[in-house]
Amino acid sequence: xxxxxxxxxxxxxxxxxxxxxxxxxxxxxxxxxxxxxxxxxxxxxxxxxxxxxxxxxxxxxxxxxxxxxxxxxxxxxxxxxxxxxxxxxxxxxxxxxxxxxxxxxxxxxxxxxxxxxxxxxxxxxxxxxxxxxxxxxxxxxxxxxxxxxxxxxxxxxxxxxxxxxxxxxxxxxxxxxxxxxxxxxxxxxxxxxxxxxxxxxxxxxxxxxxxxxxxxxxxxxxxxxxxxxxxxxxxxxxxxxxxxxxxxxxxxxxxxxxxxxxxxxxxxxxxxxxxxxxxxxxxxxxxxxxxxxxxxxxxxxxxxxxxxxxxxxxxxxxxxxxxxxxxxxxxxxxxxxxxxxxxxxxxxxxxxxxxxxxxxxxxxxxxxxxxxxxxxxxxxxxxxxxxxxxxxxxxxxxxxxxxxxxxxxxxxxxxxxxxxxxxxxxxxxxxxxxxxxxxxxxxxxxxxxxxxxxxxxxxxxxxxxxxxxxxxxxxxxxxxxxxxxxxxxxxxxxxxxxxxxxxxxxxxxxxxxxxxxxxxxxxxxxxxxxxxxxxxxxxxxxxxxxxxxxxxxxxxxxxxxxxxxxxxxxxxxxxxxxxxxxxxxxxxxxxxxxxxxxxxxxxxxxxxxxxxxxxxxxxxxxxxxxxxxxxxxxxxxxxxxxxxxxxxxxxxxxxxxxxxxxxxxxxxxxxxxxxxxxxxxxxxxxxx
Amino acid sequence: xxxxxxxxxxxxxxxxxxxxxxxxxxxxxxxxxxxxxxxxxxxxxxxxxxxxxxxxxxxxxxxxxxxxxxxxxxxxxxxxxxxxxxxxxxxxxxxxxxxxxxxxxxxxxxxxxxxxxxxxxxx
Numbered sequence: 001x002x003x004x005x006x007x008x009x010x011x012x013x014x015x016x017x018x019x020x021x022x023x024x025x026x027x028x029x030x031x032x033x034x035x036x037x038x039x040x041x042x043x044x045x046x047x048x049x050x051x052x053x054x055x056x057x058x059x060x061x062x063x064x065x066x067x068x069x070x071x072x073x074x075x076x077x078x079x080x081x082x083x084x085x086x087x088x089x090x091x092x093x094x095x096x097x098x099x100x101x102x103x104x105x106x107x108x109x110x111x112x113x114x115x116x117x118x119x120x121x122x123x124x125x126x127x128x129x130x131x132x133x134x135x136x137x138x139x140x141x142x143x144x145x146x147x148x149x150x151x152x153x154x155x156x157x158x159x160x161x162x163x164x165x166x167x168x169x170x171x172x173x174x175x176x177x178x179x180x181x182x183x184x185x186x187x188x189x190x191x192x193x194x195x196x197x198x199x200x201x202x203x204x205x206x207x208x209x210x211x212x213x214x215x216x217x218x219x220x221x222x223x224x225x226x227x228x229x230x231x232x233x234x235x236x237x238x239x240x241x242x243x244x245x246x247x248x249x250x251x252x253x254x255x256x257x258x259x260x261x262x263x264x265x266x267x268x269x270x271x272x273x274x275x276x277x278x279x280x281x282x283x284x285x286x287x288x289x290x291x292x293x294x295x296x297x298x299x300x301x302x303x304x305x306x307x308x309x310x311x312x313x314x315x316x317x318x319x320x321x322x323x324x325x326x327x328x329x330x331x332x333x334x335x336x337x338x339x340x341x342x343x344x345x346x347x348x349x350x351x352x353x354x355x356x357x358x359x360x361x362x363x364x365x366x367x368x369x370x371x372x373x374x375x376x377x378x379x380x381x382x383x384x385x386x387x388x389x390x391x392x393x394x395x396x397x398x399x400x401x402x403x404x405x406x407x408x409x410x411x412x413x414x415x416x417x418x419x420x421x422x423x424x425x426x427x428x429x430x431x432x433x434x435x436x437x438x439x440x441x442x443x444x445x446x447x448x449x450x451x452x453x454x455x456x457x458x459x460x461x462x463x464x465x466x467x468x469x470x471x472x473x474x475x476x477x478x479x480x481x482x483x484x485x486x487x488x489x490x491x492x493x494x495x496x497x498x499x500x501x502x503x504x505x506x507x508x509x510x511x512x513x514x515x516x517x518x519x520x521x522x523x524x525x526x527x528x529x530x531x532x533x534x535x536x537x538x539x540x541x542x543x544x545x546x547x548x549x550x551x552x553x554x555x556x557x558x559x560x561x562x563x564x565x566x567x568x569x570x571x572x573x574x575x576x577x578x579x580x581x582x583x584x585x586x587x588x589x590x591x592x593x594x595x596x597x598x599x600x601x602x603x604x605x606x607x608x609x610x611x612x613x614x615x616x617x618x619x620x621x622x623x624x625x626x627x628x629x630x631x632x633x634x635x636x637x638x639x640x641x642x643x644x645x646x647x648x649x650x651x652x653x654x655x656x657x658x659x660x661x662x663x664x665x666x667x668x669x670x671x672x673x674x675x676x677x678x679x680x681x682x683x684x685x686x687x688x
Numbered sequence: 689x690x691x692x693x694x695x696x697x698x699x700x701x702x703x704x705x706x707x708x709x710x711x712x713x714x715x716x717x718x719x720x721x722x723x724x725x726x727x728x729x730x731x732x733x734x735x736x737x738x739x740x741x742x743x744x745x746x747x748x749x750x751x752x753x754x755x756x757x758x759x760x761x762x763x764x765x766x767x768x769x770x771x772x773x774x775x776x777x778x779x780x781x782x783x784x785x786x787x788x789x790x791x792x793x794x795x796x797x798x799x800x801x802x803x804x805x806x807x808x809x810x811x
Contacts, residue, residue: 435782443727
């Protein structure tokens with residue numbers, strides 16, 4: 001049944017419907033609306049208002065109904081399936097929902113990986129409405145991902161006006177969609193029947209090239225949206241322009257196009273937003289008081305060679321950019337890698353805190369962790385570092401046609417995520433034979449520490465890598481106790497530049513040319529530059545065992561006052577990992593690769609899934625000890641969230657799996673709470 | 689060497705198989721170790737591999753000295769592993785676990801190797 005429904009949805013998805021031109025016909029929506037929902041009251045501590053709890057993204061809930069004393073009794077109390085899985089091949093190669101729902105009043109709001117919007121009763125998980133923007137699967141870029149949706153209340157509209165309260169999302173097929181939060185009906189006054197076409201002004205593109213995977217950040221009524229541009233395809237890629245849209249009307253308020261300084265409107269005539277510029281694919285943070293949005297930027301499309309980059313793009317690549325939401329002007333820039341050729345793009349969402357400095361004062365700050373393991377603390381008014389940052393010399397490129405920065409910044413005033421310099425003795429395996437093979441690979445490769453320049457004559461080892469450090473799950477901060485909690489990966493990569501002639505022989509072509517694909521996780525063509533690049537995790541090709549030792553991932557807590565590490569523990573058990581891809585079923589905490597962030601509550605608990613063991617767990621924030629865990633019906637590569645409704649605290653996670661993390665795919669929403677009388681019967685997928 | 693193959697029991701063939709496995713692992717370690725030295729890496733693998741190759745050959749010839757030689761390699765490995773990575777458990781795993789299993793298995797053949805060669809062929 002579910003499968004045939006999924007096939008039907010897929011079939012519908014292929015229909016050439018363009019919502020931007022025609023208002024969606026409400027009669028086409030599945031008739032599952034049960035009752036008009038009550039949104040009730042002002043948002044409060046019981047709510048989860050934005051992707052990271054609120055636009056400051058602290059992921060710190062003041063709720064303590066679930067706490068250290070009773071967490072052992074936490075049980076699943078309801079489950080829900082979004083019911084929209086496409087065909088198996090797409091699911092296996094592309095599925096990675098990464099979704100965190102919102103909770104406002106007594107409603108949950110979320111999207112599935114193909115942008116179907118859903119509202120659920122926050123106490124029971126019963127579906128209230130759904131809205132399907134019909135995103136075709138050929139628009140899926142690297143992954144089918146929708147990290148979440150955004151909530152906005154129109155300040156001067158009467159309470160009963162349609163779309164007074166609205167849910168806004170960006171889609172994989174590059175639209176901004178707004179629907180009424182109570183009914184799921186598209187907002188007639190937003191764009192064209194509730195849809196805004198984000199491809200306007202973008203020029204040439206093909207499906208899968210430009211996709212929105214993160215929720216817009218709404219500051220002072222402006223919905224700021226970035227988009228992913230598929231990595232590594234070609235120099236002439238669509239623009240990475242960042243845009244602000246009126247959250248009421250969907251009109252473009254400004255566009256920050258770094259290639260057209262001084263202009264903030266839609267390009268006129270035949271012009272398009274400057275092509276091949278760095279993009280921002282992760283979630284932004286916002287500050288209502290300052291009117292700023294903090295945009296973690298990535299790289300332009302050619303990640304591993306810088307020779308074709310233009311002077312105007314270099315300052316913004318792999319940098320945190322503070323943009324004024326009223327006019328789209330850049331207020332300040334802080335660059336975490338100069339001339340990045342390592343794909344150390346900023347994946348982490350910044351987190352806003354009042355940072356404790358000397359003599360008991362606090363400074364409004366943004367905390368930004370990176371993939372290479374630095375944790376930056378910046379004054380969010382000016383971008384000035386609040387903890388010491390040093391420029392240190394790094395190796396030069398061996399390539400004749402590459403010039404790298406002679407120095408790179410290191411955040412020496414804060415602890416860094418584990419990233420020790422590797423030696424031959426760090427090469428790992430399970431037996432002396434596979435260890436020996438990894439040692440040979442290490443000695444054959446080029447390695448000069450974390451800024452080892454890419455090379456073509458032999459492989460180069462990247463550690464930490466674009467999979468390392470902290471990523472889109474970001475960090476959480478216990479703002480009451482000034483404790484920063486963040487999870488990280490320790491994964492080395494074994495990469496090599498491929499000269500163009502050789503890449504041509506291998507038939508490496510970009511997306512849009514016959515033979516090109518959206519599979520950007522491995523080798524990519526980097527067309528228009530002299531090199532393609534081969535990218536793979538550094539592991540034994542035969543057994544699949546990594547060439548670096550466990551833990552492959554961990555979680556750490558840092559005291560923001562003393563700037564010292566409180567504890568640092570491996571995250572994730574070996575139950576689903578083992579040689580030859582065979583699950584070992586061992587309860588051993590090995591520390592697995594992980595994706596998805598932590599949540600902290602005033603109950604003294606950290607909730608996190610993220611690891612490849614399909615577990616969700618509660619960790620005591622004082623000790624780092626796991627005090628509760630449960631098996632999810634699919635991979636938990638998403639940040640959980642928590643809220644209170646009717647005097648009861650819930651913990652909710654989307655268990656959707658992740659193709660790159662090789663965890664089982666699913667469409668599950670699972671809610672945990674302390675059991676109570678009258679809890680609905682659990683669905684089969686939550687029974688033990 | 690002794691008479692027809694079917695004159696030998698399970699223990700005899702187990703020893704032969706074990707000896708061949710030890711020798712092959714030794715050969716692989718020695719060959720890879722030589723490559724690693726050529727790349728400027730550790731000498732351990734060549735030395736340990738050569739030791740295991742000779743040990744396997746001796747055990748194949750039913751010499752108890754093969755077992756003693758293996759234990760010498762293992763003792764050396766232990767010292768080398770502690771010198772190279774200290775007490776870090778994950779780093780000790782590849783260096784010690786598999787070789788420790790082989791060391792323990794080798795002890796099972798000691799009683800049979802201590803008897804003069806011809807007499808154990810009872811079945």
